[in-house]
Amino acid sequence: MLLLTDEAERGRRLAKQLGAAHSLWRGAFEPLPSDAGAPQAVVTDVAFDNEAAVHWLRRALRALKQRDVPVVCLLRTEDRREQVQAYALGATRVLPPGASDQDIIRAVRALQERSDTGLAGEALRSRIVEASASFDDMMSAGQNGEPPSLQTVTAHADVVLGAIKQDGVKAWLSALRSYNDVTYQHCLTVTGLAAAFATRLGFCARDRMRLTRAAALHDIGKSRIPLAILDKPGQLTPAEWTIMRSHPVIGYDLLARRDGFCPEELAVVRSHHEMLDGSGYPDGLSGREIGDLTRLLTICDIYAALITPRPYKDAMSATDAYELMVRMGPKLDADMLAEFRRIRDDVDFDPAA
Known part of the structure; x- marks a missing residue:
């Protein structure tokens, strides 16, 4: 699992709870790690009111776009336009603010297990x-x-x-x-x-x-x-x-x-x-x-x-x-x-x- 986040402290907690193999921090504008391969799933936790963060996220997800990797996007606010933007970036599932670690884990597992590849x-x-x-x-x-x-x-x-x-x-x-x-x-x-x-x-x-x-x-x-x-x-x-x-x-x-x-x-x-x-x-x-x-x-x-x-x-x-x-x-x-x-x-x- 790959975690993309722009908050280091929040990211460390999520990575620990989710068992993410790799975590990327926007502050370093890191590319995908060479050993990441095709992760089973990606979780994004990025503020959509930060243009630089969204640009970085778009670039990071572009490399995964052709691999049909499920992407779970965590929203920071209740703004409906953020959900539209998340799907435009390539999200497979969007979770609202306040989603628990268990909610995230269940969403990731459900997407990994889905046999229907229509989306x-x-x-x-x-x-x-x-x-x-x-x-x-x-x-x-x-x-x-x-x-x-x-x-x-x-x-x-x-x-x-x-x-x-x-x-x-x-x-x-x-x-x-x-x-x-x-x-x-x-x-x-x-x-x-x-x-x-x-x-x-x-x-x-x-x-x-x-x-x-x-x-x-x-x-x-x-x-x-x-x-x-x-x-x-x-x-x-x-x-x-x-x-x-x-x-x-x-x-x-x-x-x-x-x-x-x-x-x-x-x-x-x-x-x-x-x-x-x-x-x-x-x-x-x-x-x-x-x-x-x-x-x-x-x-x-x-x-x-x-x-x-x-x-x-x-x-x-x-x-x-x-x-x-x-x-x-x-x-x-x-x-x-x-x-x-x-x-x-x-x-x-x-x-x-």
């Missing part, structure tokens, strides 16, 4: 990084009270559609398991599922783009929800749920200010939590009041939420998640859900594993 493919890695960056731009615009540009959303959807076409939904979801940011992971999961669903249903290019863009935008309202609620590591209180449930209307109002988004896309953003039996929110719509694009996206959204782990719950297996949705009966479009079974079969791995 190691450079094309898919590049698409994940590009999609993450464009999604970050979309959320940053929302945080500033501005709707994302149509060009950014379309480019994001193009990347996801290309990844699904080239690598398949299984590889896409498998790659996203390394994300620790709940909102990013969920939205990119929903977008991948929607792109795969549209393709499976034989949608024309225009309708594939519409559904994929709508999926990318469906939770844009969460950009205006306080992070203390959005990233809370536990169940929300009733008052917090009231705030969280406001995100569809916030997102709709945000996008309605920008020309270019079609009515169907806006309807998805506002109504993706509506249920056919009228039990959803924010408007209590039912039956024919809910359009087809929204019905499709709601299935993808619920499925993604069920197969994705949260701090307060384990992920469901693909099979259990689908069966639970079947038991939701009149809340979901039964015909569309039956078609979605083909996507569930395509996943072909247990996302809870």
Whole structure:
């Protein structure tokens, strides 16, 4: 194992705990040691607000890029842009500030033991990084009270559609398991599922783009929800749920200010939590009041939420998640859900594993 760090004292402790065979200190700007060979894994612990440190890290990782060596990156802050930057540098897994030594060890071992090498493919890695960056731009615009540009959303959807076409939904979801940011992971999961669903249903290019863009935008309202609620590591209180449930209307109002988004896309953003039996929110719509694009996206959204782990719950297996949705009966479009079974079969791995 190779440890790359810019803090000597912290690095010595990590090296001891992790059993790292080699440690590099940024202060000396050392190249990879000649006897390092191809380490089984790399752990990076570098401050991203230091340009010299990031340059050194990029140079050190470049030599390992072609060897498919898993890289676990430890973040120093909660800044979401740091996670995007870490993946752009070549991280396979990113851990949040405060990750314990055991968390790091488990992450390294899990990556070493993975038989699925989809993320190691450079094309898919590049698409994940590009999609993450464009999604970050979309959320940053929302945080500033501005709707994302149509060009950014379309480019994001193009990347996801290309990844699904080239690598398949299984590889896409498998790659996203390394994300620790709940909102990013969920939205990119929903977008991948929607792109795969549209393709499976034989949608024309225009309708594939519409559904994929709508999926990318469906939770844009969460950009205006306080992070203390959005990233809370536990169940929300009733008052917090009231705030969280406001995100569809916030997102709709945000996008309605920008020309270019079609009515169907806006309807998805506002109504993706509506249920056919009228039990959803924010408007209590039912039956024919809910359009087809929204019905499709709601299935993808619920499925993604069920197969994705949260701090307060384990992920469901693909099979259990689908069966639970079947038991939701009149809340979901039964015909569309039956078609979605083909996507569930395509996943072909247990996302809870």
